[in-house]
Amino acid sequence: MTAVKVTVIGAGSVVFSLGLVKDMCLTEGLKGSTVHFMDINEERLDVVYQLARRYAEDLGADLKLARTLKRAEALQDANFVINTATATHNEYFMRRRREMVAGHGYFYGGTGMPEFHNLKIMLDVAQDMEKICPDATILQAGNPVFDGTTLMTRETGIRVCGLCHGHYGYRRVASMIGLDPDKVTWQAPGLNHNIWLTQFIYEGQDAYPLLDRWIDENIEKYWEDCKDTGVPAQWSPAAIHQYKMYGLFPIGDTPRGAGWWYRSDLDTRTRWYGAGGGGDTPEGRDRILKGKEEKYAQMKAAAYDPDVRPVSLFGDQKTSEQHIPIIDALVNNHEYRAQVNVRNNGALPGIPDDVAVEVPAIVNQMGIQPIRVEPLPRKIMLECILPDWLQMEQGLEAFRSGDKSMMLYGVLDSPQTRSYDQAARVLDALFDIEPNEPMAYIEDIHDHYHWPKNWDLPA
């Protein structure tokens, strides 16, 4: 039993933070630990703090809680830092940006401009950690996990592990075809949001033939049944088409980010992702935003209402998030099998050592130990993994060099861009978009990027 200090950056994500608190409370080995919440939004921070405090009471847990608006204060003496902060992956900002770029001919924000603000947050946090708590491990929850984990491992000496829950898609695959997910032996390595079911074993047998039979016999009917309600991305026509192309089932977020030709406009999305085009559409995100607003209003009310106990809202069962089990494994040697994003170092063949790959890992007191997996099929490497890798490298080099023409290249490289002038215009508009609240805490994008020497755009 080891008491640790866990710092949560961007703690205002209420559901996420309360899930962490619950998992901490329900983990015997972490009794006496401290959770330090940090957020730039005082109201949200207080909502989380009040709910967490009362939740720990509900669960009778020995958990210390603290809160701050100052990152440096939160990082002091931290053993683990969970970073869920984001600037641009905010539903309000995404809607504003989406609507703005639609005026330049881009559907669903697909301009291709590389990330800046969230990478900058991640690097700022990791660099602060180097100064304040250099022995702490960062568990990166905010996106982009792939790019950000790679960046932090390259640019700092901090131990970095990116986490996602997309790999649980294997459970959805198993359940659908009538298998108990708990009895499945599986592997789905790759890059974050780009992972492939390389092993799928049930009761000692390869379960792919069962999957094939289920698809042959049921998929058309399933889609027909769902034609008004929509299908999950994991079982969408896009996912099945990817499977037919690649021979391995794409897991979790993989079909959501698949080839542009599944996603170029609403009609196309409806064909490949079912009714309404799936969740990744303007309407889908508006629904998510509405849901989040309602959830937050409910949370806020509950935080200050003595008659509502948090346990009635959040329950008393552990979440499926990996953060706390990983911490418990590292400090108490309670071995845990995780799916992590870490510096490759040969775990996934065919990808450079200094790139963050998503692979299974054994976690115990010896550390987070990635399992070296078999190479992915060459076709998947060439058409899915390496293009994604290359795009990540382009974005990170743009970030590292501050070369604005690399941001322009990213836009030109978008399958939705139709002309050089369109790209140049939307790039200007993206640089000049009105900042949101978190951006006040991040370097101005105009200060970070500059055109190359002697640059002049031919008219």
Place this chain on the structure above:
Amino acid sequence: MTAVKVTVIGAGSVVFSLGLVKDMCLTEGLKGSTVHFMDINEERLDVVYQLARRYAEDLGADLKLARTLKRAEALQDANFVINTATATHNEYFMRRRREMVAGHGYFYGGTGMPEFHNLKIMLDVAQDMEKICPDATILQAGNPVFDGTTLMTRETGIRVCGLCHGHYGYRRVASMIGLDPDKVTWQAPGLNHNIWLTQFIYEGQDAYPLLDRWIDENIEKYWEDCKDTGVPAQWSPAAIHQYKMYGLFPIGDTPRGAGWWYRSDLDTRTRWYGAGGGGDTPEGRDRILKGKEEKYAQMKAAAYDPDVRPVSLFGDQKTSEQHIPIIDALVNNHEYRAQVNVRNNGALPGIPDDVAVEVPAIVNQMGIQPIRVEPLPRKIMLECILPDWLQMEQGLEAFRSGDKSMMLYGVLDSPQTRSYDQAARVLDALFDIEPNEPMAYIEDIHDHYHWPKNWDLPA
């Protein structure tokens, strides 16, 4: 002085073959050598043979000539094989294909479908060489040099060297700004058709500042002067824009194959490549075809007209092609500085060993010795070299595996493709296009590629 046997595959390219003959005749060290012409077209073969025979007479050269329609016969006892054969890079076929795919919405044949026929020719030749003349060196002249040289070095034990003349673009750069090209020390490594002027030295000084000054002072006026006649790609607005983006001058064919946004339609091409959109347009190629037809008619007449001496047509000065100087260097130790496409093995950092890179080389009796060059700037690697490499690998894997869905991916990956259905339709049309003459000698594309198991296209 060493007599060798040089076999020319696809010898019916009259101007190319006669250039080789001239260079052979004018190379003292190759006296007594044999040139064996092979082509599938009997008429063209005879035209070349007759002209070459009389040309050697004109030059008083001791050169033996032979001809055959049979590849195996031509390869017998060959020391060098110069392969200029092509199936699809034929002006008539390209026009037919261009017009066909235009009906599917593609400008200038830009469908993205990976190469098949020319790769197959190259591999067939190299595999025949393994059986018939395993110690011979192949000098690959026909395109795609990058893909084909890589393929042959991977799949056979033959010594392979791909050759191009695009690197002489450095001479055009030097001349334009008033420098004597013969006095320039230069380096322009990369991948074939994707090379960058990393060194540009004149009279002991870096000549880039001279280039910059010339551009600042003269480029606008130059373009204005050329506004009716057109500009060479080497000095086009596209080339200058690439230079501004990348900080190194793109050489030879590099600006021709630059980003899609310079080339998506005729108006765009006119803006970036000058009047008429440069040579790489339907009209431009029609002009080239017409010129070739006229040239061939003239050659054919000359071949059988005792009053026309070939020397009056082809002159008595060596060409700038590298084939014969390389042969002379290899067999007679007459050291030659070449620009070659060979298996990388570390010559160009950041590219796998088994990929053909274009680098300078010292050639003498010890062999073709690539010079290890400095790494290209990371931005050029990420935005120009690696995307090109990845596309090559995708095409070669499609070729190796025979997986038709990888051909479809190539089409989907074309920046001109607007939808999945368009890609599927044009792919079918490309597979079913009426074959031309050389294709009768190559495996049928329908036999080579098959859809993956269980493939069905969602309607």
